[in-house]
Amino acid sequence: MRAGEKTATTRLGPGRGRAVPWAVLGLWIAVIALVGPFAAKLGSVQHDKVTDYLPASADSTQAAKIEEKLPGGETTEMVLVYHRDGGLSAADRKTAAGQVAEIAGQHKLIGGAPKGIPSKDGTTLMYPVASNEPGADEEKQDQLVTDVREVAQGEGGLSVDVGGTGALGTDSGAVYDSLGGPLLYTTVAVVAILLILIYRSPVLWLVPLVVAGIADYMSMGVSYGLNQAFGTTVTGQSAGVMTILVFGAGTDYALLLVARYREELRRIERPYEAMVAALRGCGPAVLASSGTVAAGLLCLLAADLNSSKGMGPLGTVGVLCALIAMLTLLPAILVLVGRRVFWPLVPAFGSTPKQRRSLFAAMGSSAGRRPLTVLASGAVLLGALALGSLNLPGVLKQEDSFVKKPESVVAMETLAKSFPESGSQPIDVITPQDRADETLATVRGTPGVGSAEKGRTGDGWTEISVFAKSAPQSAGETATIKSLRGQLKGSYVGGDSAQQIDLEVTNARDTKIVVPLVLVSVMLILIGLLRSLVAPLLLVVAVVAVWGASLGIGGLVFEPLLGLKGTDPGLGLLSFVFLVALGVDYGIFLMHRMREESLAGTEPATAALTALRTTGGVIASAGLVLAATFAVLTNMGLVQLVQLGFVIAVGVLLDTFLVRTYLVTSASVALGRKVWWPGVLSREPGPAEPAGSRGPGGPAEPPRQPETVRAPGAR
Numbered sequence: 164m165r166a167g168e169k170t171a172t173t174r175l176g177p178g179r180g181r182a183v184p185w186a187v188l189g190l191w192i193a194v195i196a197l198v199g200p201f202a203a204k205l206g207s208v209q210h211d212k213v214t215d216y217l218p219a220s221a222d223s224t225q226a227a228k229i230e231e232k233l234p235g236g237e238t239t240e241m242v243l244v245y246h247r248d249g250g251l252s253a254a255d256r257k258t259a260a261g262q263v264a265e266i267a268g269q270h271k272l273i274g275g276a277p278k279g280i281p282s283k284d285g286t287t288l289m290y291p292v293a294s295n296e297p298g299a300d301e302e303k304q305d306q307l308v309t310d311v312r313e314v315a316q317g318e319g320g321l322s323v324d325v326g327g328t329g330a331l332g333t334d335s336g337a338v339y340d341s342l343g344g345p346l347l348y349t350t351v352a353v354v355a356i357l358l359i360l361i362y363r364s365p366v367l368w369l370v371p372l373v374v375a376g377i378a379d380y381m382s383m384g385v386s387y388g389l390n391q392a393f394g395t396t397v398t399g400q401s402a403g404v405m406t407i408l409v410f411g412a413g414t415d416y417a418l419l420l421v422a423r424y425r426e427e428l429r430r431i432e433r434p435y436e437a438m439v440a441a442l443r444g445c446g447p448a449v450l451a452s453s454g455t456v457a458a459g460l461l462c463l464l465a466a467d468l469n470s471s472k473g474m475g476p477l478g479t480v481g482v483l484c485a486l487i488a489m490l491t492l493l494p495a496i497l498v499l500v501g502r503r504v505f506w507p508l509v510p511a512f513g514s515t516p517k518q519r520r521s522l523f524a525a526m527g528s529s530a531g532r533r534p535l536t537v538l539a540s541g542a543v544l545l546g547a548l549a550l551g552s553l554n555l556p557g558v559l560k561q562e563d564s565f566v567k568k569p570e571s572v573v574a575m576e577t578l579a580k581s582f583p584e585s586g587s588q589p590i591d592v593i594t595p596q597d598r599a600d601e602t603l604a605t606v607r608g609t610p611g612v613g614s615a616e617k618g619r620t621g622d623g624w625t626e627i628s629v630f631a632k633s634a635p636q637s638a639g640e641t642a643t644i645k646s647l648r649g650q651l652k653g654s655y656v657g658g659d660s661a662q663q664i665d666l667e668v669t670n671a672r673d674t675k676i677v678v679p680l681v682l683v684s685v686m687l688i689l690i691g692l693l694r695s696l697v698a699p700l701l702l703v704v705a706v707v708a709v710w711g712a713s714l715g716i717g718g719l720v721f722e723p724l725l726g727l728k729g730t731d732p733g734l735g736l737l738s739f740v741f742l743v744a745l746g747v748d749y750g751i752f753l754m755h756r757m758r759e760e761s762l763a764g765t766e767p768a769t770a771a772l773t774a775l776r777t778t779g780g781v782i783a784s785a786g787l788v789l790a791a792t793f794a795v796l797t798n799m800g801l802v803q804l805v806q807l808g809f810v811i812a813v814g815v816l817l818d819t820f821l822v823r824t825y826l827v828t829s830a831s832v833a834l835g836r837k838v839w840w841p842g843v844l845s846r847e848p849g850p851a852e853p854a855g856s857r858g859p860g861g862p863a864e865p866p867r868q869p870e871t872v873r874a875p876g877a878r
Contacts, residue, residue, distance in 0.1 A: 201388060215398050222656050222665065237298055241311060251285060311325055326572070326573075347379075350792050370496055379410065389480065398470055401474040405478055411789040420445055420493065424494075427441045444759075451689075454688050461476070533829075541829075547715075549708075551719040552715045556721060557729055559730055566799075612647075613630045631644075641664060644660060682743070685743060685747055692751065694842040694843075698838050701830055702747055710739050714738065730806065749818060756773075767834075768832045786819025790811075794812040
C-alpha cells in the first residue's frame with residue numbers, strides 16, 4: 164500500500180466508511196418504495212396489437228387505425244376451417260353448420276351465421292366469421308377466439324382449425340404473454356449459474372444478481388412512467404429485451420467492478436476506501452460503456468417502425484437503471500458486507516495473488532509475436548463467415564413466424580392447399596366515403612383481384628374487403644397490393660399481407676437512417692473517452708465485422724439446421740444496434756486499461772498485452788454472461804426472437820474470444836503509439852518528459868499486477 168493511500172484512509176475516517184453505504188441503501192429503499200406501484204402497472208400498458216409494431220406512417224397502419232373507428236369498432240375476423248383428407252361427408256357438413264349456428268347464437272356476428280364455402284376437391288369447408296362485439300379490447304378479442312375454438316371441434320378424423328387475423332393475433336399474443344415469466348426466470352437462472360462458476364463463492368454471486376433484479380424492477384417503473392408521459396410504445400418484445408439488457412449489461416458492469424474491487428482490497432485495508440479506488444479506476448470505462456449502449460439504442464427513435472422506436476427508450480432505461488444500481492447499490496452492499504463476501508477466496512490486505520501463466524497471457528503472447536499475421540488471419544476468417552449472410556432465407560412470412568405452428572397457422576396452410584385459386588385472407592381498402600363506388604369499381608378492375616365488396620361506413624370512410632386471386636404473401640398477391648396502392652390515391656390499402664410489405668420496406672428505410680446515427684454516436688463517445696481517432700475507429704470496425712460474421716453464421720444455421728423458413732426483416736437493424744453498442748463495451752474495458760497502462764509509462768506493445776492479461780478474464784466472464792442472457796431468446800416461441808437472440812449471442816462470443824482478444828490486441832501491438840493518434844500518447848516522450856508523465860493530469864499510477872489466481876481461504 165502506497166503512502167497516498169494511507170493518508171486517504173486516515174483522512175476519510177472509519178465513520179464515513181459505514182455512513183455513506185447505509186445512506187445509499189436507505190435511498191434505494193425509498194426509490195423502490197416510490198417506483199414499486201408503477202412497476203406493477205407496466206403489464207397493463209403492454210400491447211402487442213398490429214399497430215404497435217407497424218410503421219407509424221405506412222398505409223397499413225393508417226388503415227388499421229381507421230378501421231378501429233368505424234361503426235362497431237375494430238373487427239375480429241376469423242376463418243373456421245373444416246377439413247378431412249378423404250373428402251368431407253354429409254355428417255361433417257352437418258356438424259360444421261351446427262357449430263357455426265351455435266357460435267352465431269352465442270355472439271353477435273356481422274351478417275349472422277355465414278354460409279360455408281367448399282373447396283373444389285371437396286376436402287375443405289371454409290366459414291368466414293367476423294364480429295365487432297369485442298371492439299378494440301384485446302382481452303375480449305382473445306376470449307371471443309377462445310369461445311369459438313371451444314365450440315368448433317372435430318372428431319373421427321374431421322379436423323377443425325380456427326384461423327384468420329383475429330385468431331392469429333390471439334396466438335401471437337399468447338407467445339408474447341409467455342415472455343414475461345419464463346424469460347425472467349430463465350434469465351435469472353442462467354446468470355446465477357454463471358456467476359457461481361465465475362466467483363466460486365456461495366455468497367458473492369447472489370449480490371449482483373439481487374441488485375440486477377432490483378434494477379429490473381426499477382426499469383419497469385420508469386418504463387411505465389415513459390408510457391404515461393410520452394406515450395412510449397411498450398410491447399412484449401421491447402419489455403423482454405429490456406429485461407435481458409438489465410441482467411446482461413448489469414452483470415457485466417458488476418463483474419468489472421468486483422474484479423477491480425478485489426484488486427484494491429489487496430492494496431487498501433478498509434473496504435470503503437478500496438471501493439472508492441475501484442470506482443475511480445473502472446468508473447469511466449463503465450460510464451462510457453453504458454453511454455455507448457444508451458446512445459446506440461436511442462438512435463432507434465429515428466426509426467419509423469413503432470416496435471423499434473419503442474424499443475430504443477425501453478432498452479436505454481434498462482441499461483441506465485442497471486448502471487445506476489451497479490455503481491451505487493452494489494458498492495454499498497459490498498462495503499457493508501466486507502471482505503467476507505468473497506469467502507472462501509478472501510483477498511487479504513497486503514497479500515499478493517499467486518502468479519501463473521494465464522490463458523489470456525498465452526493468447527496475448529501469440530498475438531504479440533506475429534501481430535500482422537494474426538490480424539490478417541482474423542480478418543479473412545470474419546470475411547469468410549460474413550459470406551454466409553448470402554444464404555439467409557428470404558423474408559419471413561406470417562405463417563412461418565412461429566417456432567411451433569399454432570392453430571391459426573395450420574388453418575392458413577390448409578386454406579392455401581385447398582383454395583389455390585383464390586386468396587384466403589382479405590386485403591383491406593379504406594377509401595373516402597364519397598368515392599366508395601368509384602373506388603370499388605377501380606378495385607374490381609385491378610388485375611389480380613378475385614372479388615371485392617363494400618363493408619362498414621362511418622366517420623367519412625368506407626371499408627372494402629378485397630380477395631386476391633393469389634395465395635397470401637405470394638408474389639402475385641404482393642403485385643396486386645402494389646397495383647392497388649398505385650391506382651387508389653387518397654385511399655389506404657391494409658390487411659395482413661400489406662402489413663408485411665410495409666414492415667419490409669420500413670425496415671430497409673430505418674436501416675439506412677439508424678445505422679449511420681449509431682456509428683457516429685458511438686465514435687463520438689469513444690473519441691471523448693480514449694482521446695484518439697485511431698483507437699475508436701479500430702473498435703468500431705471490429706464490431707461491424709463481428710456483426711457481419713454473426714449474420715453469416717445465422718445464414719449457415721437458420722434454414723439448414725433449424726428449419727427456419729424466413730428471416731425477420733428487422734433482424735439486420737436490431738442486431739446491428741445491439742452488437743455495435745454492446746460489443747464496443749468490451750473494447751472500452753480493454754482500451755481504457757491499455758490507455759491507463761500507457762499513461763503510466765508502459766511501452767505500447769507491453770501496455771496492450773498487460774491490458775489483455777489484466778482484463779481478459781473479466782471480459783471473458785462478461786461476454787459469457789451477456790451471450791447467455793441473449794441466448795435465452797432462442798428458447799422463445801417466435802422466430803424473430805430466436806434469430807435476434809442467436810445472432811447477438813454468437814456475435815458477443817466472437818467479439819469476446821476472437822476479435823477483442825486477438826484482433827484488437829494484435830492491431831494495437833502493430834500500430835504501437837499510432838493507435839492513440841492524434842492524442843499526446845501517440846508521440847514519443849521527449850528527453851525532458853518522463854515516460855510516465857500524464858501531461859496535464861499529473862503523474863500516473865504505476866500499472867497494477869494482474870490478479871490471476873486467488874489463494875483459497877486467504878484472509
